[in-house]
Amino acid sequence: MxxxxxxxxxxxxxxxxxxxxxxxxxxxxxxxxxxxxxxxxxxxPAVPVLPAPLANYTSVLPPHFLNPAVVQQDNTPADNPITDAGATLGRVLFYDKRLSANQTVSCSSCHRPDSGFSDPRRFSVGLDGGLTDRNSMGLTNARWYQRRTFFWDERAATLEVQVLQPIQNTVEMDLSLPTLVSRLGGEAFYADLFTAAFGSPTVTTDRISRALAQFVRALASTRTKYDAGVGVNFSNFTAEENLGRRLFHGEIGAATCAQCHGTDNFSSGPRINNNGLENPYVDKGVGAVSGRALDEGLFKVPSLRNAALTAPYMHDGRFATLEEVVEFYNSGVVAHPNLSPPLRARPPAQGPLRLNLTAAEKAALVAFMKTLTDTALAADARFADPFxxxxxxxxxxxxxxxxxxxxxxxxxxxxxxxxxxxxxxxxxxxxxxxxxxxxxxxxxxxxxxxxxxxxxxxxxxxxxxxxxxxxxxxxxxxxxxxxxxxxxxxxxxxxxxxxxxxxx
Ligand code: HEC
Ligand code: HEC
Known part of the structure; x- marks a missing residue:
């Protein structure tokens, strides 16, 4: 045969x-x-295989990441900068199924490298087969978010706080932090990794949180076609990609994408937004946390970098493709009292903004978003499963x-x-x-x-x-x-x- x-x-x-x-x-x-x-x-699970010397997680960012609009989106706290040893420990933790009670689920189960560190399933599957109630978020460039908060509803004040939540979440990993600390403390290789990162072999919740946060912040995409274009006025783009870029930034047509997906990180600025997916919202987003009607439908949006890899889209994964997302913004935005201003029709017109894009323009927007895909990040050994x-x-x-x-x-x-x-x-x-x-x-x-x-x-x-x-x-x-x-x-x-x- x-x-x-x-x-x-x-x-x-x-x-x-x-x-x-x-x-x-x-x-x-x-x-x-x-x-x-x-x-x-x-x-x-097994023992990780790691490079010696340590991989470099602190490489210098390209110049366009140093401009003030981007720097002010950087949510790295002064007391937890990325170090090579810290991010290495974070990488091991990220891929280690020991972080779930029955040792079947790791962070990477729902944040997969070849899916932009998101999950191709609409809802992710936790340790006992239960489903998450939202679509997993892509982690590419999570380091840059001006409001510094995490989760679709921003309920975690910092990344350091966020990374401990899935471990304790009963659907996702369902492990208590004391059990985690004692479980990791029993593994010789972790003693070495904690010593390298923090100076002693002691396993603590705080150290686990810092290391995981460092690894997540290290998932920086800087090598896309878009990045290559920044310094050369996008002369490397096709005509279609450049049309999409100009539409995205509102240089042509009525689209306002860049007002909410801004800077070279394509993440939002000081506001959190309602983009008119439905009315009323089934999942109230920030409104479910605060209990206030004026917060209904407000959702954080992850960076659009690697968006072509992170399907399905939106907090509930309702759209399967970028084409569907574009058609939604073109013709489907729903009137809602909290609808963010950039998606409202210009006065005296009323109601949600309608873009009236041609088929070619819609395709161009998708083509532009695909220039934000970083295949090097998915293939990068520094971010791969070490087990x-x-x-x-x-x-x-x-x-x-x-x-x-x-x-x-x-x-x-x-x-x-x-x-x-x-x-x-x-x-x-x-x-x-x-x-x-x-x-x-x-x-x-x-x-x-x-x-x-x-x-x-x-x-x-x-x-x-x-x-x-x-x-x-x-x-x-x-x-x-x-x-x-x-x-x-x-x-x-x-x-x-x-x-x-x-x-x-
Ligand atoms: C069972 C699936 C699952 C597992 C396991 C899981 N996540 Fe998530 N992750 C999600 C989902 C779903 C969301 C969005 C949840 C929400 O907003 O309510 C999310 C959101 C996040 C975010 C927020 C991103 C942002 O921009 O706000 C980060 C960071 C994150 N996860 C990191 C981790 C880390 C680190 C681990 C391991 C300790 C982990 N996740 C384990 C499914 C999972
Ligand atoms: C008013 C602000 C705003 C504008 C303008 C806007 N968006 Fe969004 N976008 C959001 C919000 C908020 C979400 C997340 C909503 C949710 O999940 O409930 C989102 C989600 C997305 C997503 C899915 C991200 C993911 O990981 O699931 C894509 C892709 C996207 N927008 C592209 C665009 C494009 C293209 C345009 C222009 C045609 C645009 N957006 C205009 C606020 C905006």
Missing amino acids: PPPVSAPSTRSRKIVRPGLTSARRGLVAALLLLGVRADLRAQS PQTAFHDADLNRDSRISLAELTRMIELFNTRFGSVRTGSYAVAAEATEDGFAVDRGRASDRLARLARYHAADSDRNGKIGLPELTRVMEFYHSRAGTIRTGAYHAAAGTDDGFAPGP
Whole structure:
């Protein structure tokens, strides 16, 4: 049978032992097919793999980040500047499932790097399968928000306060801070990380909060097409992108976007706004916190940097695409007593602002917002998961850093028990949308396609299902090819981008 993934890429040349790369890929495919992560993941997570010397989180910002309008948006407090050791500790905490009571959820479960540190799901799934009541917020450039407050309704006065909330939130991570402190205190590697960051191994809530806040503030996007254009009068933009830029800033047409999504951070200034999504608001935003009618529908908006990655949009994730967002501002803003002035019609006209954009202008606004996408940030190793591939770690029951045939068999059994049979349903449907543990996660469209290709390759009788014989053949194939199912040390491999990690 064919390998369940495309032929090894040029990457395989880097591998000392030929064949191992595709063996690893095949194993990953098998793990993905099995979807047993959910069954095994309650086991204690791994030890992080970190660079030495420490990664640099304090690199100098480009000149346009030093202009006064941007500097006054910077919410870094004087007593918690970013340090390399602090942000490194923050990175480990951010990806560590120990921060949730049953050790199944980390911050990154709902703030994913390839989604602009947001969640592609409309509502995020917490530790026991419960849903959050709002859409996760992108964390790109969260460091710059003039009002310094956090959450859609600004209920956290600072980022240092905010980062401790999800840990204690009963839907999200449900862990008490004393339990967290004692749990982390029992891990030798944390003693080293706390010492490097704060001078002693003592774990405290305050130190956890500072380190997490430093890491979140370090998620600075400064390398977009937009940034490259700032110094050259956007001569690097296409005509469409420049049209969108001028529309966004109100140089052409009636749009007022930049009045609320301002500066080179595309975040708001001194005001918090109501953008007329509905009337009355189901979720009152600031109004639910203050109990005052004049706060109804006021919401913080995260920076629009990386907006193309953070779908769905708005506090309730109601819009799936940027096109829908633009059409909303074009024709759909709803009258509301608290509607912010930039979205009201110019007197003597009444009611919400209507933009009357042409199809080309709407497309241009979307094209402009896409110039704010920073793929370098998503791919940046400084911000990546420092823990070894969890699927491998979870499968490695005896923790010898290898997946044996016995461990694979155990996984098949577990999966079998859970679903009554190895039948996994139509893989096309499963890969697309199910939450049943079959698909590892939904991820980007390109990931989904890669997954579909693997399913298709493994489905040798082309019946749309992966049967036990097919699964067994995948195992046998890789067994014969690599001589054994032994896959090497996943600790070393997880950081190497050598085909061990799943996805394209
Ligand atoms: C189960 C999903 C989930 C987990 C886990 C989670 N978050 Fe969030 N996060 C959300 C949601 C949803 C919101 C918006 C909630 C709201 O505004 O009421 C949010 C908002 C935020 C914000 C506010 C951003 C802004 O601009 O105001 C920050 C910062 C943040 N999360 C960081 C973290 C950190 C750090 C962790 C880990 C300690 C974490 N989150 C864990 C779902 C999650
Ligand atoms: C009056 C201020 C205001 C104006 C003008 C405005 N917005 Fe917004 N924008 C907001 C607020 C507030 C939110 C969040 C609302 C919510 O979730 O309830 C938001 C949300 C968004 C989001 C979704 C962000 C996310 O992470 O979910 C996008 C994209 C966006 N706006 C783009 C635009 C564009 C494009 C324009 C111009 C056509 C524009 N905005 C004009 C205030 C404004």
